Amino acid sequence: MLSTLTYLSAIGGVVALIYAIILAVRINKMESGTERMKEIAQSINEGAKAFLFSEYKILVIFVATVFVVISVCGIITKSDVLNYRTALAFLIGAILSTLAGYCGMSVATKANVRTANAAKEKGMNSALSTAFSGGAVMGMCVSGLGLLGVCLIYAITGDDNILFGFSLGASSIALFARVGGGIYTKAADVGADLVGKVEAGIPEDDPRNPATIADNVGDNVGDVAGMGADLFESYAGSLISAISLGVLAFSGSSSWKYAVFPCLLSAIGLISSIIGTLFVRGKDGKNPQKALNTGTYVASILVVISAILLSYFMLGTFRFAIAIIAGLLVGLLIGTITEMYTSDKFPFVKKIAKQSETGSATTIISGIAVGMQSTLIPSILIGVGIFVAYFVTNGTGADGTSGIYGIALAAVGMLSTTGITVAVDAYGPIADNAGGIAEMSNLPDEVREITDSLDSVGNTTAAIGKGFAIGSAALTALALFFTFAQKVNLATIDIMNYKVVIGLLVGGMLPFLFSSLTMDSVSKAAQSMIEEVRRQFRTIPGILEGKSKPDYKNCVAISTHAALRQMILPGILAIVSPIIIGVLLGAEALGGMLGGSLTTGVLLAIFMSNSGGAWDNAKKYIEGGHHGGKGSPSHKAAVVGDTVGDPFKDTSGPSINILIKLMTIVSLVFAPLFGNGIIG
C-alpha cells in the first residue's frame, strides 16, 4: 500500500512532465519572426547554454567528489544515513535538478523570441500566453521532476534516510545555479550598463553593445535557472523532511500513511497547478497581472479543498489540512507583503522616490530603512504559521515530533503550488527578454509597448516570487533543521549551553559574510566584463557606428568564467562551515549554528531583496514622470539606488536561501560524523 500510493504520487510528476512536453512542442512550433530576431534569440540561447555547459564541467567534478566522500564516509561510519545508497540518491537529485534547469531554460530562451513575435503579429493576449507557457514549462519541470524523483526513490527503497542524499544533490545544483547565476546576471548587467549606457552613451539593449547578449543571457541564467533550482531544492527538501518526520512521529501499522500523505498532497498540488495554468488567459484592455493571479488562486483553492478531503479521509482528522493551509496562506501573504513594500502603488516606494529629490544618500538610507522594516510582517507571519501548524498537529503522534511534522507539512503546503508559482515567476524574465529582442531588432514602438507592459507585470511577479522563495526556504530549512535534530537524537538544543550560544553567534554571522562575499564577487566579475567591453570598443573598428559586429560570445565566455570562479569561495563556506562546527563543537552546537544562520539569513534575505526591489521600482516610478522624470537629478539619485539594489535583490539576497538550506542538509547528511565535538 505504501509503495502503491507513492507510485501513484509519482504519476502526478509524470503528468506534469507530459504537460511540459506538450507546451514545449507548442512553443517550438510558433513563429520566431524576422531573421534578425532569430539571430538574436539564437545568440541568447547559445549564450545560456554556454554558461550551463561551463557550469556542468565544474559540476561534474564537484558531484563526483561529493559522491566519493559520501561513499567513503559511509564505509567508515556504517551509518543508515551516510552510505553508497545515499550517494546514489545524491547523484539522482543532482541530475534531476540539472535536467529541470536545462529543459526549463531551453524552452524559456525559445519562448522569449516567440513572445516578441506574438506581440508583433497578434497582440497582447497571445504574447502573454506565450511568455506564460514558457514559464509553465519551467514550473512543470521543477515540480514534476522533483516529485517524480522523491517518490520513485522512496517507493523503490522504502527508506527515508537516503532521501536526504537527493536533497543534498538538489542543494548542490542550486548553489551553482543560484549563486553562480546570480553573480553572472549582475556582472553582465553592470558591465553592459556602465560601459554602454554611461561611458559610450548608447541605450539599453543596443545591439552595438558587446555585453547586450550576455545581459539577456543573465536574465535566463539567474532569474529562470537559478530561481528554478532554488525552488526545486525547497520543493524536494520540504517533501523529504515531511516524509521522514512522518515516519518518526507516528508508530504502529498506519505510520506509512503519514509518510505518503505529503507525497499525495504534492501530487494533487501539481495537478492543481496544471489546472491553474489553464486559467491564465489575457483579456484585451485588462491588466495581465489579474490573469496570473487568477491562475494562482484557482490552484490554491483546489489544494485547500483537496487537503481537507485527503486529511480527513486518509488520516481521519482535519488537523493536518490546517497545517497545510497555514503554510499555503503564509506563502501567499508573504508574496502580498513583498508586493506592498516593492510596488509603487504603495507608500514605501513613493517615499524612496520622494527622498531621491535630496540626492542619492537619502535614497539609499530610505531604501535600507524600507527593506529593514519589511522584515517585520513576514517574520511574524512565519511565526504564526509555525505556531498554527505545530499547535494543531501536536499530540496526533509522538509528543513534540508530531507537531514538528505539522511544521514540515506547512512547508509542503506552501510549496504545493510550486508548479504555477515558478511559471508566474519565470514568465517575468521571458517577457523582459522579449522586450530586449524587440529593441535589438528595431521592432515598431507598439510592439515594445506590449512587451513593456508585460515586463512591468513581470517585475511585480519577480518580487512576489522572491518573497515566496525566501519564505519557502525558511520553512524548508526549518523542517530540515528539525529533522536533523531528530535524526542525531538530540534531546535539546539549549541556548543556555555555552557551545550552542557560540554556534548561534557564528551561525548568525555566516549570512553576513556570505552576502559580503557574493557582493564582492559581483564587483570582481563585473570588472572583467567592463574591461572586455572597453577592449572591444577600443579594438574593433566601426563597432560604435554599427558597421561591424561586436564579439558577443567572448563577453558571454568572460562573464561565465568570472562568475563561476567567484562562486567558489562562498560555495566552500556554505559546505565547510557546518562540518567544521560539527566536528569541533559537536552536534548540539551545530544545531545552534543552524538556528543562528536560519534567523539572520531569512531576515537579511528579506531585507536585501525588498530594498533592491523597492529601489528598482522607485527608479521606474520616477521614469514614469514623477519628481522630475527621466534625466532629472531625482532620477540620477534613484539610479544609484537601483544599482546598489541589483546585487542585493538578484545575487546576495537569493543566494542566502541556498546557504541556509544547504548548510542544514549538509549537517543532516554528515550528522554521523559529529559527536560531542573534539573540544570543550
Add this chain to the structure above:
Amino acid sequence: MLSTLTYLSAIGGVVALIYAIILAVRINKMESGTERMKEIAQSINEGAKAFLFSEYKILVIFVATVFVVISVCGIITKSDVLNYRTALAFLIGAILSTLAGYCGMSVATKANVRTANAAKEKGMNSALSTAFSGGAVMGMCVSGLGLLGVCLIYAITGDDNILFGFSLGASSIALFARVGGGIYTKAADVGADLVGKVEAGIPEDDPRNPATIADNVGDNVGDVAGMGADLFESYAGSLISAISLGVLAFSGSSSWKYAVFPCLLSAIGLISSIIGTLFVRGKDGKNPQKALNTGTYVASILVVISAILLSYFMLGTFRFAIAIIAGLLVGLLIGTITEMYTSDKFPFVKKIAKQSETGSATTIISGIAVGMQSTLIPSILIGVGIFVAYFVTNGTGADGTSGIYGIALAAVGMLSTTGITVAVDAYGPIADNAGGIAEMSNLPDEVREITDSLDSVGNTTAAIGKGFAIGSAALTALALFFTFAQKVNLATIDIMNYKVVIGLLVGGMLPFLFSSLTMDSVSKAAQSMIEEVRRQFRTIPGILEGKSKPDYKNCVAISTHAALRQMILPGILAIVSPIIIGVLLGAEALGGMLGGSLTTGVLLAIFMSNSGGAWDNAKKYIEGGHHGGKGSPSHKAAVVGDTVGDPFKDTSGPSINILIKLMTIVSLVFAPLFGNGIIG
C-alpha cells in the same frame, strides 16, 4: 566580611570621583581664550544643557511611571525580584547614570574651548592633555558612580535581586541618551550640512550657519553623553550579573567571595584606569595615538596582574583570572579589528576609496560589503572568549552555572578598564569641538592644524570605542541573559521547542525594525532642522553676509524636540516587545527572543558601525589627495557614502547596543509576570 569588602570596593568608586573633581577643577581654572571663543563655548554648553533638561522633563515622567509599575507589580506578585526595593534601586540607577552624563558633559563642554586655547597658546601637548583630561572626567564619573552605586546597594542590602532594578535604571537612561542623542546629533549634522554646505555654499562650522552650534552640541550629546550612558549600563549590568551568578553558582559558607570578587576586581580596574591616565602625555612630533594607547595598555596590564593575584589568593585558583583576562583581551582585540576595518592604513578603506572612482553606487556596495565582512572576526573572538571563560571556570561550583559565572566575569574583565576607555573615547568629540571653536573664532591656521591632528586621532579612537561598546554590550547582554534564564528557573531554552523558534525569529527581526525606525527618525528630525535653517536664511536679513547673528538657540530647541519625539516609538518597541512575548508565549519563548535579538543585534551593530566608519575615513582619505582629492567626482561619491554612514555609525548601530541590553534587563525584572504563556 561580605559587606566590608563590598564597601572597600565602593571606595574605589569614591577615589575615581575625587580624581574626577580634581581634573574638573583643573580644567575649570584654565584660560578659555578670546571673548569670541568664550561666547561660542558658552552657546555649546548652553545648547547641550538645553538638550539635557528637555530630556529630563520626559525622563522624570518615564522614571516615575516605571517606578510605580514596578512597585504595583511587586505588590501583586510578591516577588523577590519585583518589589518596591527594586523600584528604589531603579531610581538610584537612573539618577546616578543621569548624574554621570550631566557631569561628564558639563566638563567636556568646558574642556573643548580650553583645548582650542591650549592649542593656540601652548601647542599640541597641552591641547592633547586638556582634551584627554576632559574625557577622563567622563570616564571616572561613569565607572566611579557605577561602581559606587552597585557596591553600596549590595553592601547595605546584601540582596543581589534588587540590583537588577539598578541595571534597569541605567538602561532606561541609556535609551534616552544613546537613542535620543544619536538622533539629535545626526539630525543637526545633516541639517547643518545640507542647507549650509550644499545649499548656501558656506564652509563647515561657519558661524553664519544657524545649525552650527546645534551640530557641535550634537557631538557632546551623542558621542559623549550617549556613549557614557551606554557604557554605564554595560558596566553596571555586567557587574550585577556577575554578583548574581556568583551567589547562584557557589553554595556554602564562602559563596559570598564569588559575589565580592567582581566588585573588588572592578575597583582595581578603576584604580588601574586612573594610573593609566597618568601615562597619557603627548610628546612633540609624536603621534598622539601612541600616548592614548600607552595609557590603555598600562591600565590593562595592571588589571591582568591584579586579576591573577586576586583570583589566586582570594578564590584559591587562577581559573577566574583567565576568564577575566579573556574578556579584557577580546575587548582590546575587537577594538583593533574595528580599527583595521575603518582606518585608511588598511586595505578595506582604501578599497572603498578606489571604488569611489566608479561612482556612488559602487562606493555604497563596497562599504556595505566591508561592513558585513567585518562581522567575521569579532563574532569568532566573542565566541572564543565565551568558550575560554566557560571552559576554565565550569566545575568550580554548580555545574553549568559556574561556567556562566565565568562568562559574566569575562564581561566584567572587558569593562574593568572602562574608566580609561571612556576617557579615550570622549577625548575625540572634545578635540572635534575644539576644532569647531577654532574655526568659528577665526583662530590662525596653525591652531586649526593642531586641533585637526587631534581630531583625526579622535576618529580612530571613536571607531575603536564603538567596537568596544558593541563587544561589551554583547557580553553584558549575554551575562544578563544567562542570569535571566537562571532566575526564572528555566531548565532549558530549547531551539527544538516551536515557541523558542518563533521567539528566535521575532527577536532576530527586532534589531532590523529598530534600525529602520531610528534611521527614519533621523530623517524626520533632520527635516525639521532643514526647514528651520532655511527659514532663518530667508527671514533674518543680512545673516549670510555675517551682519546679523543667527538664532542658534532655536535650532538647538527644534532638533532637541524632534529628536526626543522621534525617540518614543523605538523606545516603546524595546520595552514592550519582551513583555508581549513573555506574556503571550511564556518565559522560554522569551529566552529564544532574547537569543535572537542578541545574535542579529550584535552583528547588525558591528556591520552598521564599521560600514559607517569605513565610509567616513574613505572620504577623508580622498580629501587627503588620493583618487582626485577634494572636489573630484570620487570625492562626491565618497561624500554620499559618508552621508549614508552617518546614521549607520552614530545612530542606528550604537542604538542597537541599548536595545539588546534593555530588552534583557526588562525581561529579567519583569520575569515574575511570565509563566508558560497564555497561548500555545
